[in-house]
Amino acid sequence: MQVFSKTEKQNIKEEFNDLIVNCQRCNKREDKALINKAFNIANDAHDNMRRKSGEPYILHPIAVAKIATREIGLGVKSIICSLLHDIVEDTEYTLKDVEHNFGPKIASIIDGLTKISGVFDNKSSLQAENFRKMLLTLSDDVRVILIKLADRLHNMRTLDALPPHKQYKIAGETLYLYGPLAHRLGLYAIKNELEDLSLKYQHPKIFNEISKKLAATEKKRLQAINKFSLPIINALNKNNFHFEITGRTKSIYSIWNKMQQKQVSFDEIYDLLAIRVIFKPKPRMVEKTQCWNIYSIITDIYTPKPERIRDWISQPKANSYEALHVTVMGPSGQWIEVQIRSERMNEIAERGFAAHYKYKGLKSSESELDKWIKTIREHLSNPNSDALQFLDEFKLNLFSQEIMVFTPKGLLVTLPKGSTSLDFAYEIHSEIGNKAIGAKVNHKLVPLNYKLSSGDQVEIITSDKQKTQLEWLDYVTTVKAKSAITNSFKSEYKNRIFRGQKILESKLKELNISPSSHIFKKLFDGYNVSNKDELYSKIGSELISLDDIDKKLEKKSRKKWVKYWSIQLKSSTTKIDKKSKNKNNRKIKNPLIIDDAIGDADEKNIKYQIADCCNPIPGDDVVGFKSDEGITTIHQATCNEAIKLMSSRGDSIVPATWVSNKIMSFLIRLKIKGIDRDGIYFDLANVISNEFNISIRSLTLESKNGIFDGKVDCYVHGKDDITNLIDKLYKVNGIDEIIREEKFED
Numbered sequence: 001m002q003v004f005s006k007t008e009k010q011n012i013k014e015e016f017n018d019l020i021v022n023c024q025r026c027n028k029r030e031d032k033a034l035i036n037k038a039f040n041i042a043n044d045a046h047d048n049m050r051r052k053s054g055e056p057y058i059l060h061p062i063a064v065a066k067i068a069t070r071e072i073g074l075g076v077k078s079i080i081c082s083l084l085h086d087i088v089e090d091t092e093y094t095l096k097d098v099e100h101n102f103g104p105k106i107a108s109i110i111d112g113l114t115k116i117s118g119v120f121d122n123k124s125s126l127q128a129e130n131f132r133k134m135l136l137t138l139s140d141d142v143r144v145i146l147i148k149l150a151d152r153l154h155n156m157r158t159l160d161a162l163p164p165h166k167q168y169k170i171a172g173e174t175l176y177l178y179g180p181l182a183h184r185l186g187l188y189a190i191k192n193e194l195e196d197l198s199l200k201y202q203h204p205k206i207f208n209e210i211s212k213k214l215a216a217t218e219k220k221r222l223q224a225i226n227k228f229s230l231p232i233i234n235a236l237n238k239n240n241f242h243f244e245i246t247g248r249t250k251s252i253y254s255i256w257n258k259m260q261q262k263q264v265s266f267d268e269i270y271d272l273l274a275i276r277v278i279f280k281p282k283p284r285m286v287e288k289t290q291c292w293n294i295y296s297i298i299t300d301i302y303t304p305k306p307e308r309i310r311d312w313i314s315q316p317k318a319n320s321y322e323a324l325h326v327t328v329m330g331p332s333g334q335w336i337e338v339q340i341r342s343e344r345m346n347e348i349a350e351r352g353f354a355a356h357y358k359y360k361g362l363k364s365s366e367s368e369l370d371k372w373i374k375t376i377r378e379h380l381s382n383p384n385s386d387a388l389q390f391l392d393e394f395k396l397n398l399f400s401q402e403i404m405v406f407t408p409k410g411l412l413v414t415l416p417k418g419s420t421s422l423d424f425a426y427e428i429h430s431e432i433g434n435k436a437i438g439a440k441v442n443h444k445l446v447p448l449n450y451k452l453s454s455g456d457q458v459e460i461i462t463s464d465k466q467k468t469q470l471e472w473l474d475y476v477t478t479v480k481a482k483s484a485i486t487n488s489f490k491s492e493y494k495n496r497i498f499r500g501q502k503i504l505e506s507k508l509k510e511l512n513i514s515p516s517s518h519i520f521k522k523l524f525d526g527y528n529v530s531n532k533d534e535l536y537s538k539i540g541s542e543l544i545s546l547d548d549i550d551k552k553l554e555k556k557s558r559k560k561w562v563k564y565w566s567i568q569l570k571s572s573t574t575k576i577d578k579k580s581k582n583k584n585n586r587k588i589k590n591p592l593i594i595d596d597a598i599g600d601a602d603e604k605n606i607k608y609q610i611a612d613c614c615n616p617i618p619g620d621d622v623v624g625f626k627s628d629e630g631i632t633t634i635h636q637a638t639c640n641e642a643i644k645l646m647s648s649r650g651d652s653i654v655p656a657t658w659v660s661n662k663i664m665s666f667l668i669r670l671k672i673k674g675i676d677r678d679g680i681y682f683d684l685a686n687v688i689s690n691e692f693n694i695s696i697r698s699l700t701l702e703s704k705n706g707i708f709d710g711k712v713d714c715y716v717h718g719k720d721d722i723t724n725l726i727d728k729l730y731k732v733n734g735i736d737e738i739i740r741e742e743k744f745e746d
């Protein structure tokens, strides 16, 4: 360790004096005393410590404090925290010491600024955890992030001292997270500098090339600015405006970005130039009106590009940015952007968050930025998400552009671009999201995955019967909606398991069976599930009914479709199967007793067929009609055709009753109607295939405008099976109507 020299000590003193002397917000004696105290502690703690560059370490905290107060506009507490920000991590000094000296508030900010220590499996997750920890403090104090940005900015400004591989890593991290974060917090100047510095270390060649070209064309640009500004200056003066006009060149990073995006060369970028008019508002006049006055004056001189007006006055950006942007045709035939701002707007644009609070005060109505921070907080309060995933989602939300949509009452809701009606529903309230079944956008019915556009008026249609769907995760983009859906799913699943467990327990108790692994094995086999959770969840959601539990628990497991009935035949009957060619058609044997009073008494074998106008099955009231050829056709007693026959050919009526028989199955068709949703097909199929007596032949659903029409063909043994099945199908969420179709083409 190389002890500090006299000149170095002198330098430290000077730097600190510069901080405190030029600090506008630390005039109070006690504030100065506290800052002095913090400096002395930090100076002692970092004594004789050096940065990689060789300079005394304490110069770094001093520089961070300067950025925090001068460039971000933060106050005394932040200066103290900046001075102390590295002591817990790098020196013997502990958080307890900080709290003892400066109280809990400052200690908690320092804690937020201190990296997590400990061993992680890989470095990327440690980085993510550190970033998450920092963001967590957003819920306590946004100053942590602002100081962290100041810290990062100073590190970037002094990145020269580090070896290239570290430069590369830090620059990448800066570009990935800190740049977008600065942007989101409205710190444009810092964002630009962070991006430029990142580019400088990531792609030094490109950076140098663009810098050189900018420098080479600077004189030309200055001339252009002057030529362009002069008429504006004259006109504004004439209208008694107090203003300042500045020319501004695009940042190197944004030039490079544009070159890449549009695949153009440096010379092809025409909007390198922007002019900024910053005015002092005239007393007793609305700022907004004055902005438009200036707009009017400028567009009297230069022709505006109609599609390039950006009105951030009527509706500030989510990061609080306010200004009026207009692009006009300059005298040399190039488009030039003019940004019109009041002094207040300019300070918000330069200093972002801190200035925003200075003007609005903490108690003001919620700004977009506050809402954003609230969203982040809500997301952070979800302890389940893993750090890397969190970071990805967080970053997505940092980058996203916003759209503005309206509630039916005209309230403005800001959402990331690409948001759907379901995102909107969750933005309003998670319960509205969970119960959403559709939406009306500009009074037209749309599905939940409908992508919204700025200006849309959105109304959400809800139903108490609705349940969160897993597929919804594909519908939404906002972090808020995603975590709400995941949470609701988790709790819904847990509830189902809990419900199912209770139902099974009481059923077993009722049957006087104590649950054992042996019993569960039988239940798993019987209900075709693989574990307890699945069994409980299916019972809980009524996909498994325990009505037949005794059968499942019987020793011999039977095949699903075999069922033996006692045979009681008065006389033998033979069914004539019209579709016997069809391989899929199952053989049906002797299910009927036909009391052939009119036929030949000696004839023991009565031939019959099932009428295809009503397709009766065992359990239905039936009636037979004997034809001239001696074949009896069996109709449902209620069948219109049968009623007609009864009145016209009463002499050929043959009484018939079903007997329990060795029947395999009859084909029936159900027509189902309901509200379409993802997963409905699966749910229906599940209910049908879980039925002991039923095997499914086909299930088709056709959906139109959110309503589906379905057709189920399945084999049943009798009417009880159908009644039972219909009862269960009605319990499927969204089902509106189920009709047994009597006449159908096979």
Ligand code: MN
Residues within 6 Å of the ligand: 060, 085, 086, 151
């Ligand atoms: Mn630091």
